[in-house]
Amino acid sequence: MNASMAKADTTAGGYNFAYLDEQSKRMIRRAILKAVAIPGYQVPFAGREMPLPYGWGTGGIQVTASVIGRDDILKVIDQGADDTTNAVSIRKFFAKTAGVRTTTRTTEASLIQTRHRIPETPLKAGQIIVFQVPIPEPLRWLEPRETMTRRMHALADYGPMYLKLYEDIARFGRITTAYDFPTVVNGRYLMSPSPIPRLDNPKLNRSPALQLFGAGREKRIYAIPPHTSVKSLDFEDHPFETEGWSHLCARCGAADSFLDELVIDDRGTRRYVCSDTDYCDSRVAAGSGR
Amino acid sequence: MYVAVKGGEQAIDAAHDLVAKDRRGNAATPELSVAQVEQQLGLAVDRVMAEGALYDRRLAALAIKQAAGDIVEAIFLLRAYRTTLPRFGASEPLETAKMAVARRISAIFKDIPGGQYLGPTFDYSHRLLDFALEEGDRSPSEADAQVEAASGPDHLLPVSHILEREGLIEPEAVADQPVGDITRTPPTYPADRDVRLQALARGDEGFLLSLAYSTQRGYGRNHPFAGEIRSGHVAVEIVPPELGFAITIGEVELTECQMVNQFKGSADKPPQFTRGYGLAFGRSERKAMAMSLVDRALRAAEFDEEISAPAQDEEFVLSHADNVEASGFVQHLKLPHYVDFQAELDVLRRLRDEVDLQEAAE
Amino acid sequence: MTVDLEQPVLEVRGLAKSFGDRRVLSDIALSLWPGEVLAIVGESGSGKTTLLRAIDGQLAPDDGEILFHSRNQGVVDLATLSESQRRRVIGNDLGYVHQNPRDGLRLDLSAGANIGEPLLQAGMRHYGRIRQVAADWLGKVEIDAARIDEPPIRFSGGMQQRLQIARNLVTEPRLVLMDEPTGGLDVSVQARLLDLLRRLVADLDLAVVIVTHDLGVARLLADRLMVMQAGRIIETGLTDQVLDDPHQPYTQLLVSSVLQL
Numbered sequence: 061m062n063a064s065m066a067k068a069d070t071t072a073g074g075y076n077f078a079y080l081d082e083q084s085k086r087m088i089r090r091a092i093l094k095a096v097a098i099p100g101y102q103v104p105f106a107g108r109e110m111p112l113p114y115g116w117g118t119g120g121i122q123v124t125a126s127v128i129g130r131d132d133i134l135k136v137i138d139q140g141a142d143d144t145t146n147a148v149s150i151r152k153f154f155a156k157t158a159g160v161r162t163t164t165r166t167t168e169a170s171l172i173q174t175r176h177r178i179p180e181t182p183l184k185a186g187q188i189i190v191f192q193v194p195i196p197e198p199l200r201w202l203e204p205r206e207t208m209t210r211r212m213h214a215l216a217d218y219g220p221m222y223l224k225l226y227e228d229i230a231r232f233g234r235i236t237t238a239y240d241f242p243t244v245v246n247g248r249y250l251m252s253p254s255p256i257p258r259l260d261n262p263k264l265n266r267s268p269a270l271q272l273f274g275a276g277r278e279k280r281i282y283a284i285p286p287h288t289s290v291k292s293l294d295f296e297d298h299p300f301e302t303e304g305w306s307h308l309c310a311r312c313g314a315a316d317s318f319l320d321e322l323v324i325d326d327r328g329t330r331r332y333v334c335s336d337t338d339y340c341d342s343r344v345a346a347g348s349g350r
Numbered sequence: 351m352y353v354a355v356k357g358g359e360q361a362i363d364a365a366h367d368l369v370a371k372d373r374r375g376n377a378a379t380p381e382l383s384v385a386q387v388e389q390q391l392g393l394a395v396d397r398v399m400a401e402g403a404l405y406d407r408r409l410a411a412l413a414i415k416q417a418a419g420d421i422v423e424a425i426f427l428l429r430a431y432r433t434t435l436p437r438f439g440a441s442e443p444l445e446t447a448k449m450a451v452a453r454r455i456s457a458i459f460k461d462i463p464g465g466q467y468l469g470p471t472f473d474y475s476h477r478l479l480d481f482a483l484e485e486g487d488r489s490p491s492e493a494d495a496q497v498e499a500a501s502g503p504d505h506l507l508p509v510s511h512i513l514e515r516e517g518l519i520e521p522e523a524v525a526d527q528p529v530g531d532i533t534r535t536p537p538t539y540p541a542d543r544d545v546r547l548q549a550l551a552r553g554d555e556g557f558l559l560s561l562a563y564s565t566q567r568g569y570g571r572n573h574p575f576a577g578e579i580r581s582g583h584v585a586v587e588i589v590p591p592e593l594g595f596a597i598t599i600g601e602v603e604l605t606e607c608q609m610v611n612q613f614k615g616s617a618d619k620p621p622q623f624t625r626g627y628g629l630a631f632g633r634s635e636r637k638a639m640a641m642s643l644v645d646r647a648l649r650a651a652e653f654d655e656e657i658s659a660p661a662q663d664e665e666f667v668l669s670h671a672d673n674v675e676a677s678g679f680v681q682h683l684k685l686p687h688y689v690d691f692q693a694e695l696d697v698l699r700r701l702r703d704e705v706d707l708q709e710a711a712e
Numbered sequence: 713m714t715v716d717l718e719q720p721v722l723e724v725r726g727l728a729k730s731f732g733d734r735r736v737l738s739d740i741a742l743s744l745w746p747g748e749v750l751a752i753v754g755e756s757g758s759g760k761t762t763l764l765r766a767i768d769g770q771l772a773p774d775d776g777e778i779l780f781h782s783r784n785q786g787v788v789d790l791a792t793l794s795e796s797q798r799r800r801v802i803g804n805d806l807g808y809v810h811q812n813p814r815d816g817l818r819l820d821l822s823a824g825a826n827i828g829e830p831l832l833q834a835g836m837r838h839y840g841r842i843r844q845v846a847a848d849w850l851g852k853v854e855i856d857a858a859r860i861d862e863p864p865i866r867f868s869g870g871m872q873q874r875l876q877i878a879r880n881l882v883t884e885p886r887l888v889l890m891d892e893p894t895g896g897l898d899v900s901v902q903a904r905l906l907d908l909l910r911r912l913v914a915d916l917d918l919a920v921v922i923v924t925h926d927l928g929v930a931r932l933l934a935d936r937l938m939v940m941q942a943g944r945i946i947e948t949g950l951t952d953q954v955l956d957d958p959h960q961p962y963t964q965l966l967v968s969s970v971l972q973l
Contacts (some may be wrong), residue, residue: 079434081434084433104535109432113426113677113681113682114677114679115679115680115682116682118678138686152359176689176690207540207665214796215796219829219833222837223818226824226839230843230860236701238690239694240690255687259693277675277678295838296839297838320688335689
């Protein structure tokens with residue numbers, strides 16, 4: 061799937077550019093600015109119903125719709141791939157309502173909307189990445205009440221979050237959180253990075269790109285401005301670590317990217333392939349394939 | 351060489367074609383028109399308007415047809431459409447006391463000024479499937495013309511006024527601050543009653559019905575009596591800034607339920623009956639009644655009642671009442687989650703390896 | 713812990729509280745010095761638990777001052793502190809032991825995590841050290857350290873109470889409030905717990921306010937005694953003096969009474 065040059069001035073069906081009316085975009089941008097000014101803090105916003113259901117990325121879509129411009133080049137991925145059904149659906153949505161150029165190449169995109177992964181290719185200054193977030197509250201497992209979690213954030217009362225890590229180490233000898241690993245942003249707010257695998261967490265730290273997070277159903281927006289510190293929770297004697305893979309990508313030979321496990325036949329034969337399809341494609345094109 | 355699966359786009363297009371085909375059904379059967387849905391499935395239209403939070407019978411009917419009868423899906427369609435509509439103002443508060451009543455009943459007095467109007471209701475019908483309907487509804491007759499002519503008068507005195515005059519029921523709440531708007535500001539907790547009522551008005555009827563039922567069975571009992579239920583058309587007025595006075599721009603059909611609940615007193619107030627309030631578009635009586643019971647349950651803190659039941663738990667009720675949100679999040683589990691699952695598989699395998707090593711060493 | 717024995721830890725002045733038109737506390741005054749144990753006794757409904765909860769900040773008094781001499785921030789009035797100020801100024805310097813240990817524990821987390829939580833809140837971030845301190849404290853409260861990873865839901869009532877005490881004392885607070893800590897436990901378990909409390913209070917030089925209806929508990933643990941009735945303090949003094957030579961008729965009634973309050 062290559063970049064399409066469909067750059068239209070009019071939009072489909074008489075909708076405003078990128079679907080949302082200008083008032084809504086203004087409201088969301090105000091929330092985004094607040095979020096950027098307070099890194100990691102969840103800013104409430106009056107989310108709208110979108111043509112896609114809650115849970116399908118309405119938060120990410122509203123953030124993207126509010127920041128996208130005619131000259132943007134948009135990439136949309138889900139589970140790291142451009143071709144998963146929901147990524148296709150969202151990309152079509154913006155192609156139709158904003159008429160912007162779309163691409164699968166991370167290096168070409170000015171705006172990336174993603175679900176559950178950060179691209180393997182390091183992001184550059186000037187790029188914006190928008191994360192789709194199901195549950196923005198990292199303390200939700202500990203405390204279902206928003207009245208309580210709000211207070212914990214206000215008082216930086218994050219001790220209880222470490223309890224889960226303590227219990228993991230006591231029971232399993234290691235911290236077992238595999239994805240949505242909690243982080244502290246700019247040394248202050250505890251933040252859920254969205255359900256990205258823990259291997260992706262280090263990419264959040266001091267990224268030159270602007271990182272925006274949208275939770276449509278829960279109606280929260282948060283942000284990490286460029287070059288901000290993002291530290292995953294750990295103990296002094298059990299530092300945060302990402303374990304390597306024991307496999308290489310069967311297609312491009314990469315040793316450092318997140319791999320999808322594919323079951324090939326009824327006997328249970330496995331194949332491991334990069335989850336980031338663009339990364340895999342570029343490596344193959346550059347001649348490192350097997 | 352293994353090639354990654356492509357073709358998601360074609361698959362989606364094909365899925366949409368199948369939906370359209372299923373929706374049409376057997377081509378030999380006459381196609382359902384939007385007008386037929388609007389006229390003959392009026393109660394479904396009412397529900398979609400109420401929970402879609404948009405008063406437009408034709409659009410609601412279209413949504414029902416498009417959703418092939420899936421009411422929650424139709425509600426979503428209407429809500430999504432609502433997002434695209436510009437807002438040019440707010441109406442004056444609706445005067446339900448001036449409703450052109452088609453139905454008005456009260457369970458607390460045998461007779462009331464203005465009388466009891468049954469109106470159109472299933473209440474006293476025997477639930478026997480009427481196979482005659484398969485042949486077609488009987489055509490309009492003289493008897494129907496008579497029924498139509500004898501609708502209720504305007505300006506029926508609300509039953510609660512009778513109790514209010516004697517100071518037996520708490521006075522209606524007066525809005526001393528601007529009314530909140532959940533479509534402009536996301537709800538935070540603790541929430542005020544105006545915000546709660548808005549969330550309940552568009553809340554899922556099934557969810558509220560079950561919660562209301564639970565209060566009657568002891569999960570936060572508040573001794574309800576149906577003070578008044580009225581259905582009919584109410585004028586909608588706005589005050590255009592250019593004119594400076596109110597003009598009527600149309601009317602909406604509403605159902606309103608006033609529950610009279612457990613009396614309460616306090617240190618500075620003598621005991622009085624308390625209220626629960628429900629309001630829904632159309633003739634959604636079950637919804638209005640359920641809403642009024644849950645409204646009263648959520649007022650527990652105002653009356654120093656112990657909050658012990660789910661229906662009294664504000665954050666629980668309001669966070670889970672919207673079926674558009676609920677449906678989205680429950681069904682989103684169908685989306686690919688294989689990356690997170692992979693991450694979990696990985697952790698599990700490492701733990702299992704460690705256990706195996708330990709066992710081998712022992 | 714070096715303490716300034718010149719200054720009281722806690723001074724309450726003119727404390728009053730009503731619920732609606734029911735007066736529950738009137739004109740309460742007391743002082744507590746480091747290393748002192750003060751017992752507040754009275755029947756149920758005397759206001760003793762309400763007073764304790766007011767000192768802990770669980771409810772706001774209508775009148776009066778609750779002066780706490782903090783570690784590094786001087787004297788603060790607990791009655792007027794905001795939540796964030798409380799956290800900053802008091803931190804983990806004020807403990808509260810609930811009558812029912814289940815109210816003061818996280819039942820779904822391990823014993824070690826329960827003791828570790830105040831340490832985490834105080835900023836400790838070394839797993840090994842947290843675990844070591846927790847294990848030490850389990851020893852101090854006579855719980856088998858091998859049970860460090862078990863959730864307290866599996867412990868007996870007496871063990872749960874000892875765990876709650878460890879959780880409160882691990883940060884060596886300046887002041888500990890205890891609401892009937894031996895209530896609900898059977899007699900032999902009570903005796904063991906009282907012994908433990910006596911030792912800990914002496915070893916750590918704690919300042920304690922203990923609410924109890926049991927004069928035996930007061931005699932065993934407290935240096936001073938305060939008798940409350942209908943929201944007022946009617947008699948106060950050294951424990952032995954008050955119990956051996958009560959002045960007020962009501963106190964005489966309590967002391968001579970064989971019945972439990």
